[in-house]
Amino acid sequence: MMSRFRIILFSCLLVTKAVAQETLTVEEAVAIALERNYDLKIAKNNTELADVQASTLNSGYFxxxxxxxxxxxxxxxxxxxxxxxxxxxxxxxxxxxxxxxxxxxxxxxDGLVRKFTHQNNKENLNLVKLQERQQIENSIISIYEAYFNTAFQKRVVDNLKLNVENSKDRLDRAGRKLKYGQGTKLEELNAQVDLNNDSISYIEAFRDLNNLKRNLNLLLGRNVSTDFEVNTEVFFKPEMDKQFILEAAERENIQVLLANQNLLLSDLDIKINKAQFLPxxxxxxxxxxxxxxxxxxxxxxxxxxxxxxxxxxxxWNIFNGTNATRVKTAKITKKNREIELIKAKEELVTDVLNSYETYSIAKYTLEAETDNLETNELNFERTQKQFSLGQVTSLDYRQAQINLFNSRNNYARSKFDLKIAELNILQLSGKLVN
CATH class of the missing domain: 2.20.200 (Outer membrane efflux proteins (OEP))
Structure with missing residues (x-):
């Protein structure tokens, strides 16, 4: 039963390997999302709507x-x-x-109502453009995270595939040793159990990979059944200076820009309501x-x-209690937006410092995991040779195999975590879209 299971499994591996699939890069994924993502389509339509409202034909000057x-x-x-x-x-x-x-x-x-209303429509267009940019940034981050989660799962699947192959080799060795009286039945049974567990883990990991691909396709706005390969290579930007990031964030961070724009709209709202008192x-x-x-x-x-x-x-509307109430309401709203701006700036500094620390730790972690991976690869290579010569036990071989598997996964995870940390800093500093 177990032999037949392994034959079916490896047949699936061979078929999967033989079928050529499109390789989707992360840059291509972002480009597809910017064109097809449903939330981005809505954001673009909102910008077009605000553009129509801000047009000269809607200004009241005709x-x-x-x-x-x-x-x-x-x-x-x-x-x-x-x-x-x-x-x-x-x-x-x-x-x-x-x-x-x-x-x-x-x-x-008309007491300058028309003038201030037209200005308000133009500034509202700028606000909607900022909101579209915010949606683009959030979508890009979501695409990167979904893509790198898929890429990490691909590395897990590849690592488990190697585990299955190594476990199969170990079972074959145990079977030959038992046949020639140099091993025990217990060693063969242990090897068979480990191969069974690795095979199950591989199948489950492959299922999770397919689920992540479907989720990524959904974000891209395309058929969820579209199959593709991911590129697991990651390229990093040069070291980013913390002070430069803080200064750039104060000028270009989307949350601060939105808070400033809302404050400007509050000023215009006050002017519009005051102008209602004029003839x-x-x-x-x-x-x-x-x-x-x-x-x-x-x-x-x-x-x-x-x-x-x-x-x-x-x-001439000499007195209107409603207009007076609107002016007071607009002034209170402006005070709230001034507070929101101060809050946004303080939160920004906190977010930048937290993200930069996460970024620095992620860099250190990747360097450490790189060293760990080299050590575990060397350790497994030596253990594998010694195991073939009968100098170490199957348990020692299994432990070296597990250590290598964990090290490969940790290296891949730390690589993608560093890239996400880098992207978060770029978003906070307003440089992500560029």
């Missing part, structure tokens, strides 16, 4: 022009008594009237034409009028 026309027809029976006492009756008295007009209206002065002057002009055909009972059988009409109106 006049409103309208045209209208109409036709009226009536057919009535009329009995009319005039002032001189005479009367007349007309059956089928027809009245026809026609009219047409073009009217233009323009706000000459409003509206000018209007129209060209109108009217014509009517009247029955004999009317004083005029035909009437036509046309010409230009001009007007100027002034309105």
């Amino acid at each position: 006049p409103t022009v309208s045209a209208s026309s109409g036709v009226n027809y009536s057919d009535e029976n009329q009995n009319v008594q005039f002032l001189d006492g005479t009367t007349t009756a007309v059956d089928g008295a027809v009245t026809e009237s026609y009219n047409a007009s073009v009217t233009a209206e323009y706000v000459i002065f 409003k002057i509206v000018g209007s002009g129209s060209y109108r034409w009217n014509e009517s055909q009247n029955p004999p009972t009317s004083f005029a059988l035909q009437n036509e009028a046309y010409g230009v009409n001009l007007g100027l109106s002034l309105s």
